[in-house]
Amino acid sequence: MKPLHADICRYEVPFTAPVTVRGVLLATREGLLLRLKCDGATAYGEVAPLHGLHTESLDEAIQALTAFIPELSRFDLNNADDRRRLIGEAALPPSVATGIEMALVNLEAVATGSLPSFPDAFPPASNIPVNALLAGEPQAVLDRAAQRYAEGFRAFKLKVRKGQLDDAVACIRAFHEAFGDKAELRLDANQSLDFDEAVEFGKALPPDCITYIEEPMTDAALIPDFHAATGLPSALDESLWQRPALLDEIGPAPLGALVIKPNCIGGITKSLDLAAKARRMGLQAVFSSAFESSVSLGLYALLAAVSSPTPAASGLDTASFLASDLTEMPFAAPDGLADPAAAWRDSQRVKPEMIETIASWTL
Known part of the structure; x- marks a missing residue:
C-alpha cells in the first residue's frame, strides 16, 4: 500500500x-x-x-x-x-x-x-516476558525490585556506573539474597569500566548471580579476556552498531546475548537479521528501547515475539519512566508479560x- x-x-x-x-x-x-x-x-x-x-x-x-x-x-x-x-x-x-x-x-x-x-519470521508468541529496569540509589533499586517482583516480573536489569561499583555489588548481593534463582538479573555497564575495574567488579559478585553484563568495558574487544578472568558472560549492545565486525571477531563463547535497539541498529529488517544471527550463534536476542514511546514499543514487542519460538525477556520497561505517553493505551506488561499483538494495535492509537x-x- x-x-x-x-x-x-x-x-x-x-x-x-x-x-x-x-x-x-x-x-x-x-x-x-x-x-x-x-x-x-x-x-x-x-x-x-x-x-x-x-x-x-x-x-x-x-x-x-x-x-x-x-x-x-x-x-x-x-x-x-x-x-x-x-x-x-x-x-x-x-x-x-x-x-x-x-x-x-x-x-x-x-x-x-x-x-x-x-519474511522468515516465527509465528508470533502470544506473550513475551519483559525485564524491569532498575536504576538509582541502592534502597530505591531494592524497593523497585520488590515492587516489580510482586507485580510478576521475573527478569531485571540493573545499571552499573563507574565510581559506584561498591553500591552496585551491595545491590546485587541484596537482590541475590532476596530472590535467589527465582529472578533473573542482568547488568548494564554502558562501556563505562576499564579492564581492571571490570575484572575486580566481576570477581566481587556472588557465584551465578547474574545472567550477563552488557558492554562491561570501554573496549569491547577485551570481552574474551574479561570472560576468561571472571567466567561472566557479556552482552553486546552499543558495539553492535559502533563496531559491527566485532561480533564475529569475539564469537559466541564469551557472550550471553545480543541487545538489539532497532533505532540504533538502523531499522526493523536489520534488527530481525541480527536476531536471526543471534539465534544461529546460540545467543539470546534481547529487543530493547532507547526510552522511546509506546509507538515504538508496540512494534518492538512484536519483533521479539516473532524472532524466536521462546522470546527472551525484552528491555521494554522504559515506558514506565515516562510521565505520560503518546498513545491512548500505553505499553504495559502486567505480571511481567506483554501481549505483543495488543501492544502493536495500541501503538497506532496516538x-x-x-x-x-x-x-x-x-x-
Whole structure:
C-alpha cells in the first residue's frame, strides 16, 4: 500500500524523574512521529534519537527525514523487498531509517487489517516476558525490585556506573539474597569500566548471580579476556552498531546475548537479521528501547515475539519512566508479560493532543 500523505509531528514528554544517559541528565524525552496516510489508513513510525546515545541530533533527524520523504513517492508496493531497497539506498541516520521503516511496516498492516508480517519470521508468541529496569540509589533499586517482583516480573536489569561499583555489588548481593534463582538479573555497564575495574567488579559478585553484563568495558574487544578472568558472560549492545565486525571477531563463547535497539541498529529488517544471527550463534536476542514511546514499543514487542519460538525477556520497561505517553493505551506488561499483538494495535492509537504537526506532504 503506497503512502499518499505524510506528516512530521513533534512531541516532548517529561520523564517521571531525570534520566542519566552516558553522563547526560535528561528531564524530557523529545522525538518525532512520521504519520503516513493512504485510502483511509493512518499509521505512525517514531524517529527518536536520544541525546547521549545517538550521534544525530533531533534537528539533524528532522533535516534527514524532510529530505527523504519525497522519495516515498517512488514506492510501488510497500512490501519487505521494496522497503529494504528504498531505505538501503539512502544514507539515513539510524533513528530516521528506523522510524521510516516502522511507519511503512505499520501502514501495510493497518491497510490490510492484519498484524505486521516479516519474511522468515516465527509465528508470533502470544506473550513475551519483559525485564524491569532498575536504576538509582541502592534502597530505591531494592524497593523497585520488590515492587516489580510482586507485580510478576521475573527478569531485571540493573545499571552499573563507574565510581559506584561498591553500591552496585551491595545491590546485587541484596537482590541475590532476596530472590535467589527465582529472578533473573542482568547488568548494564554502558562501556563505562576499564579492564581492571571490570575484572575486580566481576570477581566481587556472588557465584551465578547474574545472567550477563552488557558492554562491561570501554573496549569491547577485551570481552574474551574479561570472560576468561571472571567466567561472566557479556552482552553486546552499543558495539553492535559502533563496531559491527566485532561480533564475529569475539564469537559466541564469551557472550550471553545480543541487545538489539532497532533505532540504533538502523531499522526493523536489520534488527530481525541480527536476531536471526543471534539465534544461529546460540545467543539470546534481547529487543530493547532507547526510552522511546509506546509507538515504538508496540512494534518492538512484536519483533521479539516473532524472532524466536521462546522470546527472551525484552528491555521494554522504559515506558514506565515516562510521565505520560503518546498513545491512548500505553505499553504495559502486567505480571511481567506483554501481549505483543495488543501492544502493536495500541501503538497506532496516538492521542492527537500529544503531538504537533510541523511539516506535511502530499506524495
